[in-house]
Amino acid sequence: MSEKQMPLLEMRHISKDFCGNQVLSDVSFTLDKGEILGLVGENGAGKSTLMKILFGMDEIRITGGYGGEVILDGNVVSFASSMDALDQGIGMVHQEFSLLPDFTATENILLNREPKSPNFFAELFGERMDTLDRDKMEHISKKAIARLGVNLDPDMLVSQMPVGHKQFTEIARELSKEDSESAGQIRLLVLDEPTAVLSEKEADSLLVAMKKLASEGISIIFISHRLQEIIDVCDQIMVMRDGKIIKQVENKDINISEIAQWMVGREVSLVAAQKRQFDYENKEVILSVKNLWVNMPGEVVHDATLDVYKGEILGIGGMAGQGKLGIPNGIMGLYSAGGSITFEGKSLPLNNPRGFLDNGMAFVSEDRRGVGLLLDESLEWNISFTAMQVENKYLRKVLGFINWRDQEAIEKETKKYIDKLEIKCTSSKQKAKELSGGNQQKVCLAKAFAIAPKLLFVSEPTRGIDIGAKSLVLAALREYNQRQGTTIVMISSELEELRSVCDRIAIVTDGKVHGILPATSASTEFGLLMVGQSKQVAGGAV
């Protein structure tokens, strides 16, 4: 950092834990006036938490505050609420829009901070009856828009705007705050993935606007998953991973693959790495997905094409929201989907969970509590139900035609899985909701194993469970694959986890399968795929 100038913002030794779960430890960095800092990291690296601390969000205080100090212009500050942060000239633009759709740009920009002129009624009833000063409002919003250097009609309704303009409206709102009485001069702007929803062209004009703001002396913290943008626009690049700053460098001669490596290059020794060399030469394709689209909110798949080979473990990875979860949910038919799916040479009907199961596939959902479990029922029911309904297991005939539930068989099977997967429970009659997350996950796996599928989809099997349970779940999957020869497709946000279990890993970006690589590939290459750098590898030729 330059000696002659005091940095605008300094965060020193920031640490934060949520109920003992350390999400930030010893994070320190500085930001100069008029500088753009690019903040990158995988999901869950701690970027958002860091920004929440900076912005004084309630969430932080409620969960027990943070360690370390935030220094703004040489003074230690501690914001009691985000209003205080606003007063100090910090603005934040979130990923999701917070705009009123039926109001114009101007009205949104100045909402609740409108310049007012008094009138007769206001004399009688107080200032709530003040008239809005429309001319002045327009003047302020035009000024803010002009600072962005974009062409945005202040009278346009938000609902009629293209996404890019909504994003500009949000930024203009933060900028306009310096014109109202309460807030100080805007000095620092935090943009949390502002380009995620924008088209390339819109994103470009946003980047231009950011540079313009920076040249006027406003510091910007820019969070993005699109590394090219980071390289294009930022002065400093900061990479976070597991709540720590891995790297803070000046943006000089840095290429995308370096950043990608910093982002994902962690070594996790959950399970010893997958060592086997899967022989693709002599294997047949068990499942072939062509041009699949899935309308799953938040995980939309646009056009996924994928071949799964018999007996392999295929990983599907990618950033959150890019569509990796949509693939299994769509194939199973839980969300409306289109395209063509061929399983064992037969075309499979879409949007039909029963057809999916009847053909010998199973799905362990990422939504354990919502889809995966009967929370109010016993473990016996949870484990046996699907197999009972789909394959008529655990039933015996009474009077020749009544399918009677065979309690003995259910109990036996449940006990078997409780022992095998080390499910911690008081008895097989315990209700599923009383188990811990890891044990619930094991119940979900047992449910799928009970069907004895030919192809098993496992979605986020280790999400929200502790490290011990994690390795047990992964080991169980791998063992199941080896013993029974079951093909497994595992979807996970954690690349290292995929690399430790899978034979091949497909990376889904923007609703498409962006590339498939052998699990032994360097993490840099996966990082590149995740951020949209195309490198297609033919399915079989691994």
Added chain:
Amino acid sequence: MTRIRDLIRHFGLPRIIIGLFLLLLFLVAPFVGVKVSTSLSDTLNRFGMNCVLVLAMVPMIHSGCGLNFGLPLGIISGLLGATISMECQFTGMTSFLMAIVFATPFALLLGWGYGQLLNKVKGGEMMIATYVGFSSVAFMCMMWLLLPFKNPTMVWGYSGSGLRTTISTEGYYLHILNDFLSIKLNEHLTIPTGMLLFFALLAFIMWAFLHTKTGTAMTAVGSNPVFARASGISVDRIRTLSVIMSTWLGAVGILVYQQSFGFIQLYMGPFYMALPAVSAILIGGASVNKASITNVVIGTFLFQGILTMTPSVMNSVIHTDMSEVIRIVVSNGMILYALTRKTEATR
């Protein structure tokens, strides 16, 4: 001590309190001049009359359709069966069985339509069901007048057309179940064995059904519909099935009620039949998506017991005839209590 506490929790404190109160009423009864044997006989009778109607709640609760406030729809099917059977001049046991036979197609048809409707309003079933019940009663008020019934014991005497508001079942199937194998212990106490056996049969079938593959699926649909769908269950089909079952049980339930009560009540008769049944099963410890046969038996017994005993005991205590007023206060009070308890479940 912990065992006692477990036992209390298992049975549910509200049921223990209501049970003790009922016991208290029976203990007080002889001292205020109310005959225990008559009271007991009454309670047993009312229990038998109502428990099939309460049983009709079970399938819909299991499939997550909530409490069957649309019970009047099933009752109307039963009424149609009853009147058609009488129109055909069947008598005795045949008359009762034929009433069930005639009621069945109506119950299936109405239940199916009702089920389709409830599948379209997932989440708001109970409110919709209430108004399905109300509006069907209103519609039938017109139909009872217009349907071409001819049997002179049923139609209005002066015009020769249109059904009467109350029709006596005497000569057709009055007490046909009550008297079957009935045990007369003394002058005042008769056990309506046949009626209780009939209920036991239906309850057994219900219990057995819930142990079959489809029954298991029904419970799972009620417990977590998304889970059921992900297990390849057609949630809508199971729900429709449950509604049809509930409606049919409602139809049979009202026939059992009539044979003991002695009258067929048409027009506004079915209007308020749902609430006591709903309350009984809630007091029995069922929740909106969990119910068992035990809930039915305990609930009906407690609800009908209190309803029988309170007015007669209170009357004798204060020496004025207020039985009707007290009955209304007690029954609505219990309904109110039960509805506030509707999320608590003991199993």
